[in-house]
Amino acid sequence: MRTRISWVALVTLAILSTGGGAIAEGYVIHAGRLIDGVGDEPRREMSILVENGKITGVESGYRESPSGEILDLRDKTVLPGLMDMHVHLQSELDPPESYSARFYLNSADYALISTVYAERTLMAGFTTVRDLGSRDVEAGVALRKAINAGRLVGPRIFMAGKSLATTGGHADPTNGIRSNLRGDPGPKEGVVNGPVEAFKAVRQRYKDHSDLIKLTATGGVLSLAKSGENPQFTDAELEAIVAAAKDYNFSVAVHAHGAEGMKRAIRAGVDSIEHGSYMDAEAMRLMKKKGTWFVPTLMAGKWVTGELFDELPEVVKPKAAAIGPVIAENFSKAWAEGVKIAFGTDSGVSPHGLNAQEFALMVEQGMPEMAAIQSATINAATLLRQADELGSIEVGKIADIIAVSGDPLSDISVLEEVGFVMKAGAIYKR
Numbered sequence: 001m002r003t004r005i006s007w008v009a010l011v012t013l014a015i016l017s018t019g020g021g022a023i024a025e026g027y028v029i030h031a032g033r034l035i036d037g038v039g040d041e042p043r044r045e046m047s048i049l050v051e052n053g054k055i056t057g058v059e060s061g062y063r064e065s066p067s068g069e070i071l072d073l074r075d076k077t078v079l080p081g082l083m084d085m086h087v088h089l090q091s092e093l094d095p096p097e098s099y100s101a102r103f104y105l106n107s108a109d110y111a112l113i114s115t116v117y118a119e120r121t122l123m124a125g126f127t128t129v130r131d132l133g134s135r136d137v138e139a140g141v142a143l144r145k146a147i148n149a150g151r152l153v154g155p156r157i158f159m160a161g162k163s164l165a166t167t168g169g170h171a172d173p174t175n176g177i178r179s180n181l182r183g184d185p186g187p188k189e190g191v192v193n194g195p196v197e198a199f200k201a202v203r204q205r206y207k208d209h210s211d212l213i214k215l216t217a218t219g220g221v222l223s224l225a226k227s228g229e230n231p232q233f234t235d236a237e238l239e240a241i242v243a244a245a246k247d248y249n250f251s252v253a254v255h256a257h258g259a260e261g262m263k264r265a266i267r268a269g270v271d272s273i274e275h276g277s278y279m280d281a282e283a284m285r286l287m288k289k290k291g292t293w294f295v296p297t298l299m300a301g302k303w304v305t306g307e308l309f310d311e312l313p314e315v316v317k318p319k320a321a322a323i324g325p326v327i328a329e330n331f332s333k334a335w336a337e338g339v340k341i342a343f344g345t346d347s348g349v350s351p352h353g354l355n356a357q358e359f360a361l362m363v364e365q366g367m368p369e370m371a372a373i374q375s376a377t378i379n380a381a382t383l384l385r386q387a388d389e390l391g392s393i394e395v396g397k398i399a400d401i402i403a404v405s406g407d408p409l410s411d412i413s414v415l416e417e418v419g420f421v422m423k424a425g426a427i428y429k430r
């Protein structure tokens with residue numbers, strides 16, 4: 001009876017705080033093992049109370065539920081919804097076609113393709129993603145809107161829109177195209193040269209309804225350009241982007257392989273370094289000093305050197321062969337050095353829905369299982385500036401909750417088979 005009283009009291013509080021009305025549907029999750037995303041140790045035999053999409057209680061023992069449904073996950077491990085800080089929801093690498101598709105796909109094609117990848121991502125247990133670069137921004141915005149409105153099934157999306165590059169840089173959308181078709185893309189298309197254009201490009205992203213800024217500070221592997229690592233922005237351009245981003249409360253995510261371009265970006269005050277392949281000791285020291293996050297994307301390194309390699313264009317192959325393997329090595333060093341790490345896969349290079357395979361790669365490189373899980377929960381939420389609402393199973397947070405069979409702390413690969421998915425209190429998989 002005691003348990004019943006406290007539950008009723010909680011429901012009453014919830015009703016009062018939302019202004020009355022009928023008792024909303026709630027759940028009590030009985031979790032055999034709970035990894036809450038912030039604690040160092042799992043807890044056994046816990047109850048998680050969910051009401052109106054939020055977590056309203058986390059209590060020891062299996063509580064009764066007077067009004068809501070009991071979800072029996074007593075033989076499962078329950079965790080916060082996973083968060084992938086680097087995906088591209090509009091594509092999946094399938095060379096050589098990936099390189100020609102941009103000439104014949106329309107906005108509607110991208111919109112429809114992305115609905116499939118978004119659903120796969122959520123069903124794999126990833127309730128939140130950062131989409132770091134859309135081919136078609138309008139389609140990306142439409143996808144985010146449809147998911148938020150509950151019309152489509154997918155993760156909560158924080159999107160960058162079009163990535164920023166300099167002329168001929170990694171995210172210049174006209175790289176590799178015959179010269180009479182290239183035109184001269186500018187800030188509107190995400191290509192900037194000089195601080196004034198950098199400001200304009202950030203403001204354009206605001207107008208486009210982006211949530212954050214992505215820029216490509218060095219060459220990249222998959223673009224049709226020679227260098228995968230040269231610096232491609234000046235200090236002045238990077239400082240302008242960071243200053244403009246601040247005005248609009250945007251964080252700045254930076255694609256970087258080479259050390260020089262990476263260091264310029266870190267010094268300018270960006271929020272995260274993506275890939276970080278040739279991160280050297282000085283870059284690591286600077287990241288620790290500035291509080292810069294590292295999003296390693298080990299899966300991208302694995303896939304471009306793996307089964308996709310033979311089909312890559314000739315200009316891309318040497319870059320893939322050189323950079324692919326060093327991503328993992330440098331991740332080990334950065335982890336050992338104490339650089340802050342947030343989970344990211346670059347899915348879209350690897351197939352969508354396999355995102356959780358990144359965990360095993362991180363653990364293979366020396367990261368403890370709990371740290372790997374926290375990189376995809378509370379760390380990711382902190383990088384997203386959403387740690388008040390997301391990233392852990394604690395009272396007051398949005399009810400993004402998943403469950404797996406087995407113990408991810410002894411075998412991290414069990415996260416590749418997520419059997420239960422709740423996002424904002426709604427069940428998508430059970």
Ligand SMILES: [Zn+2]
Pocket residue numbers: 086087088132133346
């Ligand atoms: Zn990427």
